[in-house]
Amino acid sequence: MTHINRKHTAALFILMIGIAMMFTACSQTGGGSNSGASGADSEGNAAPAAGGEAGKVLKVRFYDDPSGFDPASVFRIENENIAFNVFSGLTTYDSESGQIIPDLAESWETEDNKTWTFHLRQGVQWQKGYGEFTSADVLYSYERILDSATASPYAAEFNNVESFEAPDDYTVVIRLKDPDSNFLHVVANFHQGQIVKKEAVEELGDQFKWSPVGTGPYMFDSMKVNSEIVLVRHEEYFRGPAPIEKIIFSIIKDDDTAAIALQNGEVDLVMRINRQEALVRLQDAGFEMNALYDRAVNVKMFNTSIKPLDDIRVRQAWAHAVDWTGISEATNPLLESEAFNLLPKWMDVYTENVPRYEYNPERAKELLKEAGFENGFTITQHLNASNGVTDSDQLEQEFLKAVGIDLQFELVDAAVYNQIRNKGEFEVAGRQLPAVNPDMILFSYLHPDNIAPKGLNGARYNNPELTVKLEAARAEIDPDKRRELYAEVQHIAMSELPYIPLYSANGYWPGYDYVMNVTLNPLSQVNFYEVDINK
Amino acid sequence: MADYLLKKAAQLIPTILGVVTLVFFAIRLIPGDSTSYMAGDNLSGEAVDALRERMGLDVPVWQQYLDYLLGILKFDFGTTMVSGLPIGQLIMEALPVTFMIAFLTVLIACLIAVTLGTIAAFSAHKGKKLIDQVLTWIAMLVDLMPSFWMALLMMLVFTLSLGWLPASGPIDFSDPVGLLQRIALPLIVLSLGQIATIARITRTSVLEVLNEDYIRTARAFGTPQLLVVFRHALKNAAMPIITVAGLGFGNLLNGTVITEFIFSIPGIGTLLIGGINSRDYSLVQSVILVYSFLFILVNMMTDLIYKYFDPRVKF
Numbered sequence: 001m002t003h004i005n006r007k008h009t010a011a012l013f014i015l016m017i018g019i020a021m022m023f024t025a026c027s028q029t030g031g032g033s034n035s036g037a038s039g040a041d042s043e044g045n046a047a048p049a050a051g052g053e054a055g056k057v058l059k060v061r062f063y064d065d066p067s068g069f070d071p072a073s074v075f076r077i078e079n080e081n082i083a084f085n086v087f088s089g090l091t092t093y094d095s096e097s098g099q100i101i102p103d104l105a106e107s108w109e110t111e112d113n114k115t116w117t118f119h120l121r122q123g124v125q126w127q128k129g130y131g132e133f134t135s136a137d138v139l140y141s142y143e144r145i146l147d148s149a150t151a152s153p154y155a156a157e158f159n160n161v162e163s164f165e166a167p168d169d170y171t172v173v174i175r176l177k178d179p180d181s182n183f184l185h186v187v188a189n190f191h192q193g194q195i196v197k198k199e200a201v202e203e204l205g206d207q208f209k210w211s212p213v214g215t216g217p218y219m220f221d222s223m224k225v226n227s228e229i230v231l232v233r234h235e236e237y238f239r240g241p242a243p244i245e246k247i248i249f250s251i252i253k254d255d256d257t258a259a260i261a262l263q264n265g266e267v268d269l270v271m272r273i274n275r276q277e278a279l280v281r282l283q284d285a286g287f288e289m290n291a292l293y294d295r296a297v298n299v300k301m302f303n304t305s306i307k308p309l310d311d312i313r314v315r316q317a318w319a320h321a322v323d324w325t326g327i328s329e330a331t332n333p334l335l336e337s338e339a340f341n342l343l344p345k346w347m348d349v350y351t352e353n354v355p356r357y358e359y360n361p362e363r364a365k366e367l368l369k370e371a372g373f374e375n376g377f378t379i380t381q382h383l384n385a386s387n388g389v390t391d392s393d394q395l396e397q398e399f400l401k402a403v404g405i406d407l408q409f410e411l412v413d414a415a416v417y418n419q420i421r422n423k424g425e426f427e428v429a430g431r432q433l434p435a436v437n438p439d440m441i442l443f444s445y446l447h448p449d450n451i452a453p454k455g456l457n458g459a460r461y462n463n464p465e466l467t468v469k470l471e472a473a474r475a476e477i478d479p480d481k482r483r484e485l486y487a488e489v490q491h492i493a494m495s496e497l498p499y500i501p502l503y504s505a506n507g508y509w510p511g512y513d514y515v516m517n518v519t520l521n522p523l524s525q526v527n528f529y530e531v532d533i534n535k
Numbered sequence: 536m537a538d539y540l541l542k543k544a545a546q547l548i549p550t551i552l553g554v555v556t557l558v559f560f561a562i563r564l565i566p567g568d569s570t571s572y573m574a575g576d577n578l579s580g581e582a583v584d585a586l587r588e589r590m591g592l593d594v595p596v597w598q599q600y601l602d603y604l605l606g607i608l609k610f611d612f613g614t615t616m617v618s619g620l621p622i623g624q625l626i627m628e629a630l631p632v633t634f635m636i637a638f639l640t641v642l643i644a645c646l647i648a649v650t651l652g653t654i655a656a657f658s659a660h661k662g663k664k665l666i667d668q669v670l671t672w673i674a675m676l677v678d679l680m681p682s683f684w685m686a687l688l689m690m691l692v693f694t695l696s697l698g699w700l701p702a703s704g705p706i707d708f709s710d711p712v713g714l715l716q717r718i719a720l721p722l723i724v725l726s727l728g729q730i731a732t733i734a735r736i737t738r739t740s741v742l743e744v745l746n747e748d749y750i751r752t753a754r755a756f757g758t759p760q761l762l763v764v765f766r767h768a769l770k771n772a773a774m775p776i777i778t779v780a781g782l783g784f785g786n787l788l789n790g791t792v793i794t795e796f797i798f799s800i801p802g803i804g805t806l807l808i809g810g811i812n813s814r815d816y817s818l819v820q821s822v823i824l825v826y827s828f829l830f831i832l833v834n835m836m837t838d839l840i841y842k843y844f845d846p847r848v849k850f
Contacts, residue, residue: 061703065809067573067618075573151589153573153582206619225620225628226801226809227705252703252799260690261703415567415814422571422580453580 055245056533058515061258061270062249065226068209071194072145072152078271080190081525082249085231086127087196087214089189090118090138090172095530098346098522100184104133104195104215105172113179113477118187120170125236127219130197135166140198154192179475181482185437189216190523217242217529227251231528243532262287262510268533269511269518271526279334282510290509292520294337294344298432299499300381305460306427308377315497317367319357322399326359328503331391336503341490342433342441344504346522349438351487354494364403376404381428382420385411424452424460431458432505436523442470442489445499459498466492543835547828554827555607555820559600562811562819568592569616572813590616603820612821617813622821625806630825632706633795633802637787639722644729645780649769651730652737652776657764659738660745671738678731685724686797693720703799721798725791729783736779740772747771773844781837785830 062078069083092103102108105118124133142164145152160183162175176183187193200213212220215238218231229249233242250267252258255275259282262270269290273279283289302309302318309315328336343350368374383389389409397407407428412420420426433441444450447470448462466489473485493499507524516532570586587593606613612622651670658666693700700719707714744750745768753763792804803822810818841848 065618065805148585151585153586155585156582206614209619224705224801225625226805227799250703250705250799251801253805254797254799256687257690257702257797257799260694261701264694264698264702266701266703413567414812415565415569415572419567419571422583455580 056243057246057248058244058269058528058531058533059248059250059267061252061261061267062229063251063253063255063258063272065251066223066229069212069220070209071141071191071196072150072154073209074191075153077524080523081271082220082229082231083194083212083214084189084216084523084525085218085528086212086216086220087189087194088124088216089193089195090120090187091184091193092189093521093523095519095521095527099348100188103189104138105187108184110183111477113181113183113475114176116174116176116183118172118174120172121238122170124215124238126197126200126215127213127234127236128200130200130213133195133215134169135172136169137195137197138172139164139166141195142192144196144201145192152192157186157192179477180439181474181476181479182437182439185440190436217527218247221246237529239529242529244528247528259510262512269509269515271509272524273508273510274335276332276334279508279510283334287510288513288515288518290511290518290520292507292522292524294339294346294504295507295520295522295524296432296434297339297342297344297504298430298502299342300502301421301426301429301431301458301499302497303424303427303458303460304498308371308373309379309427311371312496313367313371314373315500316357317364317371317403318400318405319497319500320360320367321364321403321405322396323359324500324502327392327395330395334508335506337506339501339504340494341501342445342493342499343438343490344522347438349483349486351483351490353487354491357500361399361403368403368405373404376406378406378408379427380408380410381430382410382412382417382426383430384417385413421458422453424458426458429458430502431499438486439474442486442493443474446470446489446493461493461496461498463492463496539838540835543831547831550831551824551827555604555824556600558820558823559603559816560596562814562816563596565814567814569814569816573617599816603817607824613817615810615818616815622818625818626803626822626825629801629803629806631708632800633788633791633804636718636721636725636791636800636802637784639718640725640729640787641780641784643722644726644733644783645776647726648730648733649737649776652734653741653764653769655734655738656741656745656768659742667738671735674731674734677727680727682724682728683793683797685727686720686794689720689724690797706801718800721791721794721800724794725787729780729787732783733776733779736775737772740775741768744768744772770844774841777837777840777844781833781840785833788826788829788833 064076064078066079066082067076068074069079069086071083071087074080074083088103090103090105090108091100093099094101104121104124106121108116108118110116118138120133120135120138125131126133142158142161144150145155146158160176160178160180162177165173165175167173174183174187180186195215196208197213201208204211210223215234217234217237217239219234221230221232223229228251231247231249233245235241249271250261252261252267255273255278258267258270258273259278261267262282263285273282279289300318302315304310304315325338328338340352340356341350341354368376381393383393388411393409397409400407417429421429421431433445444456445459446457446461446463446466447455448457448467449455450457451460451462452458469485469489469492473482473489476482476485507520509518509520509526511518514533514535516534517530518526519530520526568587569590570583570592573586591599610623612626614621615625651674655667655670658664658670690702694702700716702720704713704717706717741764745764750763750768753767754760758767788803791800791802792808794800795802795804796808803826807819807822807826809815810822
């Protein structure tokens with residue numbers, strides 16, 4: 001019997017393997033259509049790269065399934081990082097300082113912050129043989145974003161634009177309805193500002209997001225769904241070819257696995273690790289941490305339209321009641337820097353001159369008493385279930401209990417959490433503020449036009465005095481005066497506290513020391529054009 | 536037999552229609568849709584509404600349902616809502632990976648567990664309590680260890696300390712050696728979970744059979760002990776073992792989510808969880824459809840294997 005049994009098992013095993021192989025064969029023939037036009041391309045390109053030893057290859061951990069790289073619809077930082085390297089904007093961000101620098105536009109001028117004239121670089125080549133870049137591409141890209149058929153979530157970024165014009169092949173003139181001193185951010189290498197090629201978009205249709213064509217330093221080569229993404233360098237990039245020939249992004253979702261994969265040499269560089277223990281382990285093992293401190297501010301949002309949160313004193317009491325810095329140091333010292341303002345420190349209009357709320361439970365109790373809540377109150381905060389009730393949340397709850405505030409938590413999953421926050425249907429919730437430009441943060445979160453559900457002002461904050469200053473700052477041409485106006489806005493916001501800054505997030509891309517010049521820019525993205533391997 | 540298969544095949548259609556309908560409405564009952572997932576931290580309500588329109592989520596539900604059913608009839612699953620990738624292809628790429636891992640897991644688990652379980656039963660029958668107890672306790676201990684913890688432990692030992700096996704990398708069917716190394720850790724973790732269950736069932740049912748009269752008769756005839764245990768006892772005790780192994784296989788096809796996540800294996804579980812998190816209705820519906828079809832298929836195959844082990848089974 002044992003004998004017969006074994007024979008059967010073997011036969012069954014071979015049969016099963018056979019079926020599995022059949023599945024694979026099917027899926028591989030299907031694979032070509034997936035990566036679209038680049039599919040055929042990729043096989044042709046991959047062979048010489050694999051054969052020749054000369055080319056430098058960088059292996060990078062990617063932390064989630066990609067969701068596409070079309071600038072009109074790209075979302076989440078990891079996807080945006082790929083788009084950042086494939087596309088270019090008229091302007092882009094300096095990796096070190098975060099300031100706006102030229103990209104496809106060599107220079108620009110404006111006299112009133114309303115009419116912007118951009119002078120384009122000449123001789124810029126599109127990837128994959130799509131010819132030379134001209135002003136027509138710029139107009140096409142912007143009009144595509146505005147076209148309702150594209151349904152780009154970023155169309156609203158161009159709300160202030162009256163007209164786009166191209167007087168010649170290398171000049172673009174943009175007229176705005178109202179002056180905007182921050183307009184250079186709108187045309188930067190990010191989302192709506194990224195320039196696409198008409199012919200490529202039309203040829204690829206829906207699949208353009210999986211086969212993007214841009215003018216950036218790296219070209220999209222191929223992708224194995226939910227497994228890896230391959231970029232190769234764009235040999236005709238206008239700043240000259242990048243040092244690394246090929247970048248392989250390997251999808252590893254778990255942070256601990258990613259740390260082990262790095263230590264075992266399976267990847268050279270890890271895109272973002274957000275787990276304190278894994279970071280400590282890698283730091284102790286001597287890896288380069290490639291950190292970006294104070295990347296984006298995380299805030300607590302109060303719904304200021306309900307009692308008792310409509311009272312400024314209650315919000316101030318909350319800020320005084322909790323030892324925010326102490327919580328960060330106790331729970332996530334590597335991942336959190338202290339924050340006293342809505343803007344991160346690297347922004348040019350950031351000011352230190354705002355009220356600070358040191359840990360002072362006695363003062364908190366006084367404020368509550370003044371507001372008529374001597375006996376405290378009960379309030380509910382929504383939390384994202386994927387993070388759960390964290391140590392920080394529990395500590396905060398304890399601190400609040402000491403002054404009489406009973407904080408309850410309600411866990412909801414990510415989609416519901418986003419929905420609640422967008423509709424403004426919460427008492428207390430959290431948010432990470434975007435770190436693109438100061439105007440985007442202040443306007444979106446403090447201006448009454450953006451009160452939820454229409455915009456991101458989830459606190460429903462509306463202070464006419466602040467609104468006037470905010471609009472004046474937008475129109476101001478003189479940089480010093482503008483900085484002053486923004487400083488006043490920050491001061492008012494931090495005095496009235498529709499949002500409490502909790503901490504500012506730090507970002508890490510741990511890697512081997514032979515991976516040089518990994519710099520996270522303020523958008524938390526790495527410009528791979530600067531990265532080199534020196535083994 | 537042919538009757539049985541026909542009858543089962545006829546049952547397949549209403550069952551799957553039921554599952555499809557249930558899933559279609561159940562996932563829509565969960566608050567939030569793909570747009571709220573995509574909105575993330577920094578998309579306004581207005582932009583979300585525009586997105587909803589583009590994704591066809593503003594269409595009445597009954598119409599979405601009809602469109603979906605028509606799609607199935609044409610074997611067209613459409614594309615995912617969030618990433619726009621063809622769903623049929625995603626499933627065809629994920630399925631062989633999960634299938635292979637599930638199959639090898641059950642195979643390895645059965646080989647080890649049946650041996651251990653039989654030894655335990657034999658020892659118990661012989662009055663050697665110690666071996667039996669030790670084996671039973673080990674099985675319990677392994678069963679109680681959470682898989683994510685086992686996975687990390689295995690990685691620390693086999694990847695970090697010994698450097699034998701990788702923790703990540705592509706699943707490449709054209710490179711069998713690399714493939715085996717790549718899936719070795721998940722296989723170990725998953726089979727440990729199965730071994731515990733199957734070993735306990737084996738022990739119980741073999742022990743029961745060992746007390747039967749015909750075993751005593753066989754022994755009285757002087758048949759060698761090992762032959763008695765493995766030929767006569769095991770074959771007669773096989774039914775519950777096959778049931779458990781079959782169910783285990785069915786569950787493994789879908790239930791390896793955590794292991795797949797930790798080891799970055801692009802299988803069905805990963806696909807399904809990604810779909811649920813992003814509220815990708817079309818993706819979730821299609822994966823569940825394929826999965827329920829497979830589950831029914833596995834059950835049918837288990838029934839057929841029964842017949843082989845026990846000719847008395849009538850369909």
